[in-house]
Amino acid sequence: MNTANVVAPSIFKPSRALSKVGPSAISRMMATTVDLQRQGRNIVGPHVGKPDFDTPENVIEAAIRAMRAGETHYTALDGSPAVKAAVQGKFARENGLDFTPDEIVVTTGAKMLLFSAFFATVQPGDEVILPAPYWVSYSDIVEMMGAKPIILPTRAEDGFRLQADDLERAITPNTRWLLINSPSNPTGAIYRKEDYGPILEVLERHPQVWFMVDDMYEHLIYKDEPFVTPAQLRPDLRNRILTVNGVSKAYAMTGRRIGYGGGPVPLMKAVRVVLSQSTSCTCSIAQAAAAEALNGPQDAVRRYRGEYRKRRELIMDELSTAPKLAYNSPDGTFYSFIDWRGYAGKKTPAGRILTDDEALCDYLLRDCGVAVIPGSSFGSPGYFRISFASAESVLREGMLRIRTGCTALS
Template sequence: MPLPPHLSDRVVALQPSLTLAISARAKALQQEGRDICSLSAGEPDFNTPEFIIDATVKALRDGITRYGPAAGDPELREAIATKLSKENTVPTNAEQVLVTNGGKQAIFNLFQVILNPGDEVLIPAPYWLSYPEMARLAGAKVTTLPSTPENGFCLDLNNLEASIGPKTRLLLLNSPGNPTGRVMARKELETLADLLRDHPQILVMSDEIYEFILEEGQQHYSFSAIAPDLSNRTFIVNGFAKGWAMTGWRLGYLAGPADAVKAATALQSQSTSNVCSFAQRGALAALQGSRECVKKMVKSYNTRRELLTSGLLSLEGMSLVPPKGAFYAFPKLPPESLDSVSFCEQALENHGLAMVPGAAFGDDSCVRLTCAVSPETICDGLERLRKALKQS
């Protein structure tokens, strides 16, 4: 069948989102009156803290409703630079920061300004599902670096080194990770830095959107802080969605070498222009305000993550690398089970349980569940999962 003549090759090649497909089907079943338990959500179940909302309302009343600089509110850029310098020990100035419409736009902009057609991007798997598609939209070739539950989803540095070629341009890091909840240890990052020092053509993007959501006793390390000598080729992507429960606000940022950030700003000026002006005042309040709200949410996630983890480990036939951060678990299905897409479809249709197939994240043997729901929903979901496993 011929392709529609009005669609570009790049968009025809895009893979549809499995998460959106599952979500749409779950909503359709709910509208039909079905009892649906969703453990698929990728966002906090808390409301945005009141002091952030108050700052945003004040900005509206003060007339902060006009166009702003494409790179972001100068005060917010300065606050982000201060946060990175002091909290992450990554020396940063405001000129190295671009405020974006969510972390996703930060990644998209970065790929567009540093990747050329034919460049290779190395993506450890399991991965957040949008990484490969955004890299391909920039004309890059994607090479995944598989890991397994059996090795704790650790990045195989021997495999990484063997995968490096003359066109390798970018390595992606995500810690704490989606979907596995894995947190990269300091020693692991140090060893990785040693390897990358021998390959000066490779840039690094560190996605740190879940940096605050850590199991007690765990610590987040920015790659730039571990390897300051590589900061001239390292980019940080982060935002306000997860830590401050601000998913709908669409507030993210890109930080890194000033020349690339300047180029990404130029790109943004020709696409979306500035992020919502008054929403940026809410982000500024988040950075300058108390972190007690963040700590309270993290404490709740930790309790619920433990509940989800213990429940999954008790299910016959399932195996799990216990997550140490973010708000997901990525258990492996029994060997005799269906593939992840078929299993999730069956669980939704027959047991009203919504999960995300591991195939969306590059591992068809697993499924992703969230603990960003109530304890009652977690327990309900685990019981439905138990029944789904028996049927499969």
């Protein structure tokens, strides 16, 4: 027998780090949507948090200049001097935070900074407190590190904001981090000075707990009020606060993959070790673009925010005509988190009972041609998320299909 072309059988064994996690719900929905579209299905997608605007022209030109100037080589692994100076200036100018260069790290997307910080600080048995709803990747990243996510449900009547009493009860000797995203993906909730104050008082009493704040949507606030971040409010606690941000959302630069953060030197030093053995530096051209975004004119940011505000009003108007869908008006981001439980247990025209939010989202996708993200992915079953970072025509058609699909339930 000729065995030259016979492939020996093999058994793939994933690592323990992957035993409890898989691709995020958003990634799965994006892949399924693309697959259905390839099959010829007409699917509208108010599900992806990806600005549909072009990157500002001055930022594009900065990237081109960088390439023509030969800035296409390695930089320092935590960011070039130019981009770190831009981040330093941004923090000082907009947040009143004076970070030194060794307190700043620039990474390949803000998610990489979150990942690296957890990789550098947690171990099996540690706990990370996540107020729910939370961004889908937070809990999976924590679990990949062998740590335990402690999910604290928030309430719609509290504006989906963590309450200090709930935090106090959740802290144990094993608690390592609290992570809050404001403005919040997926709810659009904003933590103001009066919201952060009691939380910071709790953390003051528990010195083993560090605070990670994800400020990615800082510039997408729709009321005339200042944005605040915890390190700004309590400088005495700065030695255990990591402030994370990036250029993806405000500047329509999701594909450039630039995140950045400021934090205590020992933490940032540990993050650099993780980066040195993983991504090394981020793209030098993207760094040049990010420096221009932070240093240059901010007209585009204001223009985008104005457009998102109009789309937010459109979504609120559309939702008001769907009697069994409950919602809070988002104060920030470009998301709306919708309570669908008025339709729980209803039957689709094909006879399927909607038992949970994943069943609802599957029905809306496959039967109605509209993609949304189930709330259980954000730690909050009973809801689904839509994004209004899409064109008005997409939003109107998407909301029409949602209303039509819900009306068809019996």
